[in-house]
Amino acid sequence: MSCALGGAVCGGCDSEANWVPGDEDNIRMVIADISDARSNSEKLASIFSDGSVPDDAWLKKSAKWSFVVESIEISDETANVEIAIEDFFGDVLSIQAWTCEKVSDTWRVKDAPLPD
Numbered sequence: 223m224s225c226a227l228g229g230a231v232c233g234g235c236d237s238e239a240n241w242v243p244g245d246e247d248n249i250r251m252v253i254a255d256i257s258d259a260r261s262n263s264e265k266l267a268s269i270f271s272d273g274s275v276p277d278d279a280w281l282k283k284s285a286k287w288s289f290v291v292e293s294i295e296i297s298d299e300t301a302n303v304e305i306a307i308e309d310f311f312g313d314v315l316s317i318q319a320w321t322c323e324k325v326s327d328t329w330r331v332k333d334a335p336l337p338d
Contacts, residue, residue, distance in 0.1 A: 246294050248329045249301055249322050253291050256331070260285060271323055271330040283336055286310065292317065299324040300332075307337060 243251070252269055259265035266275050276284070292304040301322040306314045316337035323332045 245296055245301070245324075245329065249294055249296075249303060250291050252322065252329050252331060253289050253303065253305065253320075256284075256289055256334075269331055270334075271325060271332045274330075274332050274334075276334065280334075280336065287315065287336075288312075301329070305334075 255265070255269055259269055260281050263275075270276065286309065288308045290306040290308055292306050294304075295302045301324075303320045303322055305318045305320050307316045307318060308314055318335050318337065320331060320335070321333040322329050324330075
C-alpha cells in the first residue's frame with residue numbers, strides 16, 4: 223500500500239497522512255516563514271503579534287541572516303524559543319532568546335531581538 227504525502231509517495235504511511243502539527247511544529251513554521259515574509263508587510267503582520275511587527279531597521283539588519291530554531295520551551299500560551307542566527311554560509315553568528323505567544327490558536331512572534 224502506498225499513499226501520497228506532500229507530493230511524495232510512501233509505502234504504508236496511513237498514520238502519517240493524518241499527522242497534525244503540534245505547537246512546536248507550528249512555532250517552527252512561523253519562524254521559518256519570516257525569511258519569505260520580509261518584503262511582504264501583510265505576511266509579516268500575520269507572523270508577529272500586534273505591536274511587534276518589525277520596523278524597517280530590523281528588516282534591513284536581518285536581511286542577510288536566516289533564523290534556525292534550536293529549542294522551544296512552551297508554558298501555556300507563551301513559548302521561549304532559542305534562535306540561532308546564521309549567515310549566508312550557515313555559520314552561527316549569535317544565539318538569541320525570542321518569545322512567541324499563542325493568539326486565537328495561532329502562534330505569533332512577540333519579541334525577536336537581533337545581535338548588536
